Amino acid sequence: MKMQILIGLVLALLLTQLPIAGKYFAILNTMIHESGHSLMALLTGGEVRRISLLPNTSGTTMTGHSSWVSHVLTSMAGYVFASFFSFLFFYLIVKGQYKWMIYLLLAFLAINLIFWVRNVYGLFWIVTFGAGFIWLLRSGNQTLIQYVLIFLASLVFVEALTSAFEIMWISFVSPLQAGDAANLARATKFIPAPIWGIAFFAQALYFAWLTLRRVFLV
Secondary structure, three states, rough: HHHHHHHHHHHHHHHHHOOOOOHHHHHHHHHHHHHHHHHHHHHOOOOEEEEEEEEOOOEEEEEOOOOHHHHHHHHHHHHHHHHHHHHHHHHHHHOEEEEEEHHHHHHHHHHHHHHHOOOHHHHHHHHHHHHHHHHHHHHHHHHHHHHHHHHHHHHHHHOOOOOOOHHHHHHHHHHHOOOHHHHHHHHOOOOOHHHHHHHHHHHHHHHHHHHHHHHHHO
């Protein structure tokens, strides 16, 4: 199991460097990230208007907020949500609970398709990725399913960590363009974007450490 996960992490790291296929698969993390924004908006009394998933692996979530607290928590949720799910996926894999990872992935795809994603590329990605995933499950090849789930968990792990690093870097070199860190800086006023960037990367490192400890040390 440990060797399979190590190979999955290496393959995910290599694949995400490819210009087309890498970006296509990396959108899995983008969908989870944007779903985090959406769920937090709903939990704090706001609304979700739409999600866009873009070919360059970026995404946008248009939400309405019931309060300043709702706005701040919603802006914070994306990176934390992705990092948490990278840990949760590996936790389920190590426990042998592959079916729960399957249920979670199908739930993400279905909710985004039915309620949130409305741009053309986003719909194309969900339909094609979902069709491939369902075909895999219907094949009944348990070994192949296990390998693919390990790879997808590895993909989310790598992307959650690297995207958090990227937003931290951007928050220093171009703070006004730093996505969620910039939004939080505008909302809080007294906390600049680089501090939020550091916080995003710090939580990603924490969940990465929890994941690696669970996989290789337990």
